[in-house]
Amino acid sequence: MKDIVKFVQGNEACVEGALYAGLDFFAGYPITPSTEIAEHLAFRLPKSGGKFIQMEDEIASMCAIIGASLTGRKVMTATSGPGFSLMQEALGYAIMTEIPCVIVNVQRGGPSTGIPTHVSQGDVNQARWGTHGDHSIVALTASNNQDVFAMTVEAFNISETYRTPVVLLFDEVVGHMRERLVLPQKGEIPIVERLRTSVKAGVDYHPYLPREDGRLPMSDFGGVHRYNVTGLYHDMWGFPSEDPGVVHGLIRHLVDKIENRTSQLARFKDFYTEDAEFLLISYGSAARSARHIVERRHRRGEKFGLLELMTLWPFPYDLVKQKAAGARYIVVVEMNTGQICQSVRLAVDRPERVFLANRIDGVLINPTDIQRMLHVIGGKGV
Amino acid sequence: MALKNYIRERFFPHFWCAGCGHGIVMNGLVRAIEKLRLSKNDVVMVSGIGCSSRITGYLDFHTMHTLHGRALAFATGIKLSRQELKVIVPMGDGDALAIGGNHFIHAARRNIDITAIVMNNRIYAMTGGQYSPLSGYGTMASTAPYSNIDQSFDVVELAAAAGATFVARSTTYNVIEMAEMIQNAILHKGFSVVEIMTQCPTYFGRRNKLGDAVDMLKYMNTTTTTIGSECIDEDQELIEIDSEAKKEQQKIKRGIFIRKERPEYCAAYDEIIRRAKEGK
Numbered sequence: 014m015k016d017i018v019k020f021v022q023g024n025e026a027c028v029e030g031a032l033y034a035g036l037d038f039f040a041g042y043p044i045t046p047s048t049e050i051a052e053h054l055a056f057r058l059p060k061s062g063g064k065f066i067q068m069e070d071e072i073a074s075m076c077a078i079i080g081a082s083l084t085g086r087k088v089m090t091a092t093s094g095p096g097f098s099l100m101q102e103a104l105g106y107a108i109m110t111e112i113p114c115v116i117v118n119v120q121r122g123g124p125s126t127g128i129p130t131h132v133s134q135g136d137v138n139q140a141r142w143g144t145h146g147d148h149s150i151v152a153l154t155a156s157n158n159q160d161v162f163a164m165t166v167e168a169f170n171i172s173e174t175y176r177t178p179v180v181l182l183f184d185e186v187v188g189h190m191r192e193r194l195v196l197p198q199k200g201e202i203p204i205v206e207r208l209r210t211s212v213k214a215g216v217d218y219h220p221y222l223p224r225e226d227g228r229l230p231m232s233d234f235g236g237v238h239r240y241n242v243t244g245l246y247h248d249m250w251g252f253p254s255e256d257p258g259v260v261h262g263l264i265r266h267l268v269d270k271i272e273n274r275t276s277q278l279a280r281f282k283d284f285y286t287e288d289a290e291f292l293l294i295s296y297g298s299a300a301r302s303a304r305h306i307v308e309r310r311h312r313r314g315e316k317f318g319l320l321e322l323m324t325l326w327p328f329p330y331d332l333v334k335q336k337a338a339g340a341r342y343i344v345v346v347e348m349n350t351g352q353i354c355q356s357v358r359l360a361v362d363r364p365e366r367v368f369l370a371n372r373i374d375g376v377l378i379n380p381t382d383i384q385r386m387l388h389v390i391g392g393k394g395v
Numbered sequence: 396m397a398l399k400n401y402i403r404e405r406f407f408p409h410f411w412c413a414g415c416g417h418g419i420v421m422n423g424l425v426r427a428i429e430k431l432r433l434s435k436n437d438v439v440m441v442s443g444i445g446c447s448s449r450i451t452g453y454l455d456f457h458t459m460h461t462l463h464g465r466a467l468a469f470a471t472g473i474k475l476s477r478q479e480l481k482v483i484v485p486m487g488d489g490d491a492l493a494i495g496g497n498h499f500i501h502a503a504r505r506n507i508d509i510t511a512i513v514m515n516n517r518i519y520a521m522t523g524g525q526y527s528p529l530s531g532y533g534t535m536a537s538t539a540p541y542s543n544i545d546q547s548f549d550v551v552e553l554a555a556a557a558g559a560t561f562v563a564r565s566t567t568y569n570v571i572e573m574a575e576m577i578q579n580a581i582l583h584k585g586f587s588v589v590e591i592m593t594q595c596p597t598y599f600g601r602r603n604k605l606g607d608a609v610d611m612l613k614y615m616n617t618t619t620t621t622i623g624s625e626c627i628d629e630d631q632e633l634i635e636i637d638s639e640a641k642k643e644q645q646k647i648k649r650g651i652f653i654r655k656e657r658p659e660y661c662a663a664y665d666e667i668i669r670r671a672k673e674g675k
Contacts, residue, residue: 038472038475038476040472056671059664059667059668059670059671059672060671060672062668062672064475064476064664066471066472066475066664068468068471068501069497069498069501070497072465072468073465073468073471073497073498073501074468076461076462076465076468076469076471076472077468077469077471077472077475078472079469079472080441080459080468080469080470080471080472080473080476081472081473081475081476082472083459083473084472084473084476084477085476085477086476088472102462103462103465106461106462234439234457234459234473235436235439235457235473235477235480236436237436239435239436239455239456239457239458240457240458241451241452241458241459241460242458242459242460243452243459243460244460244461244462245460252406252452253452253460
């Protein structure tokens with residue numbers, strides 16, 4: 014079959030990825046720079062019988078997708094900083110109740126209304142710790158349309174496999190930039206379908222009793238099994254419990270099911286990292302500039318490598334430690350005040366080798382900006 | 396089916412205070428569902444946070460206990476996803492109209508086929524008796540120790556103005572009437588609201604010196620009247636000469652205030668799907 018090639022924005026690549034993964038319910042609220050995702054889905058979803066609803070705010074959008082997911086649908090919402098802030102409480106509910114859902118945050122500059130039409134990567138730590146209480150979360154990112162598509166599919170697959178919300182942290186440049194997208198054929202990328210219980214009608218079903226492999230089969234809400242769902246600590250039937258054993262067991266389960274799989278969940282690309290003296294670590298649109306530098310220096314025979322992270326949370330500490338082991342200098346390229354840089358410092362031996370090359374002015378960090386930082390590190394002055 | 400088949404007996408006795416009206420609401424709700432002969436598997440009940448919202452745990456339907464104020468937003472996702480289900484949302488007054496006020500008016504505006512039950516005890520009881528948007532001017536609460544200066548909403552007027560196509564009000568004193576209203580609300584195709592005035596002797600009653608639960612129930616009986624006696628409302632002359640009629644006119648009205656047809660949201664979206672598939 015002939016490949017379907019499109020020339021689209023990153024936000025459209027995300028829509029294509031979501032539909033490929035089986036998205037059939039979207040709720041959202043308009044916000045720059047993510048709005049195109051809602052617009053395209055309003056057009057596309059009903060064509061295949063899916064549902065689109067524009068809610069009264071981001072809080073309601075997040076709640077609506079959780080409700081729809083529980084009834085058996087694959088769901089997503091899309092937003093940016095201020096809306097992502099509003100979604101945090103319900104995001105915690107999805108974590109606690111283990112309801113699969115995908116949340117796209119096309120990042121813009123914050124705090125507050127910030128700089129809505131310009132790029133930033135300032136929500137990285139919010140994605141990790143935005144909702145209250147101990148928890149764990151999966152957050153993925155991408156630097157180009159093909160990867161936006163792939164990571165969106167990945168987000169749905171991880172969400173279904175581990176019954177957890179997954180955050181897609183794109184940014185304004187990736188979301189709005191137009192470039193080539195080759196749509197994979199059906200079946201080319203594996204799709205994880207919802208794991209439904211084999212327990213028959215009339216037989217006691219435990220919504221929160223894990224199988225031997227740790228997975229929890231679901232039963233579509235409104236179907237043959239009646240059960241309770243609550244944001245309170247709950248037992249295997251889904252009923253509230255204050256028993257210390259139950260509380261401890263549940264929080265450990267929620268954190269461990271993700272943190273214990275950090276290596277499995279680590280998605281990344283590496284370029285010439287084997288013997289790199291200068292290791293650049295970057296992600297999202299910033300990684301495009303980092304890659305430009307690395308390719309140029311590599312052609313000159315200099316030992317430059319790039320580790321492009323696509324899984325930001327859980328942070329792949331072991332991977333970063335291993336890739337950085339032989340490097341003299343590690344330069345983290347990102348558009349915030351060092352949110353991933355912080356984690357990189359925790360990951361590597363001798364954190365004094367870690368430098369930050371950043372921009373926080375709403376402008377895409379370009380190769381010249383990184384070059385200047387490399388001059389400083391190399392002792393060549395500003 | 397016997398009424399007790401609708402409850403999760405192992406969680407009883409319930410956690411509500413002695414004299415609380417929420418159990419009476421639960422009774423009315425279950426009687427309504429029993430009268431309608433709904434299968435337990437056809438009913439989804441979504442609640443928020445508060446004393447009222449614990450009702451879901453006691454009932455043997457598909458039950459979801461969600462976030463403070465957001466029950467209608469969760470319910471909207473469920474209903475739009477599976478419109479064959481009967482979706483019922485019991486809420487407290489603070490839950491429905493303070494933190495959840497936005498979701499309440501927008502669910503009404505969309506006319507999505509959900510039944511919202513506002514269990515109005517005029518107080519935030521679970522947190523210990525703070526004033527709610529329905530406490531009313533001049534009432535006492537733990538956060539209004541000198542008297543409350545917040546005006547209250549009229550749930551019926553608010554729901555009607557927001558576009559709800561079925562709006563009713565009853566009290567825990569009038570339990571038969573209340574069950575009938577809930578029954579009608581569930582049958583109604585569109586967004587239905589039933590406000591049920593209920594007593595909180597522990598906080599609202601105590602703070603406002605309204606006596607015990609029985610006194611409060613009696614008070615609800617003497618301060619409300621059905622809208623059946625509408626001739627009294629209109630006949631000003633009669634009111635002028637008859638002080639009893641005047642008293643009657645000033646009472647809080649009970650009854651079904653709005654019952655009308657407007658396109659229901661899920662059905663309207665089906666039409667969108669049809670048009671999208673035809674490419675129009």
